[in-house]
Amino acid sequence: MAEILKKAFNDMKESAKAQHAVDAANFEAAKAEAIAQWEEAKASPKIMEKKRMEEQQKQLEDAQERIAAAQKRVEEAKAAKG
Secondary structure, three states, X not given: XXXXXXXXXHHHHHHHHHHHHXXXXXXXXXXXXXXXXXXXXXXXXXXXXXXXXXXXHHHHHHHHHHHHHHHHHXXXXXXXXX
């Protein structure tokens, strides 16, 4: 019984270490992204405007794909019904 508990606690310890490494890496990535965004904004408003436009275009394309997929589902449902 003691061996099982020892193994379980060791597994939890290893899992906690791995999760800590993931959390630390995610924090560093978010920090680096924030710094990059700040530097881009300081360097040139044109860079930020370009990124905003690209993101809006991507969102528009995604929405159009979702509309087309929904329309196809509607047509398929109507065909199956009738």
